[in-house]
Amino acid sequence: MPMTRGRLDIFAQILEMAIGGTTKTRLISQANLNHRVTTLSLNLLVDLDLLSETHHSPTSYGVTEKGLRFLHEYRNLQTLLNPEKQL
Secondary structure, three states: OOOOOOHHHHHHHHHHHHOOOEEHHHHHHHOOOOHHHHHHHHHHHHHOOOEEEEOOOOOEEEEOHHHHHHHHHHHHHHHHHOOOOOO
16 A cells, blocks of 8 residues: 655655755755645745755756755654664
């Protein structure tokens, strides 16, 4: 049975992709997200200072130090909850 991704899983995936920089279009296609979910998630992650936003054309997103800390804690939690699955 396929598991649906939760909000934190989507946030972590976006942050992972933003480590090297990413665009909204790339997130939509590679993370398999729709436009609405991507836009809402990006806005929230920027507001929480987990992502930084550059206003060049096209707008791109990069992970912040706070975002990297979130990813570290997310991975720790995943390891704790799924010890047989090492990330």
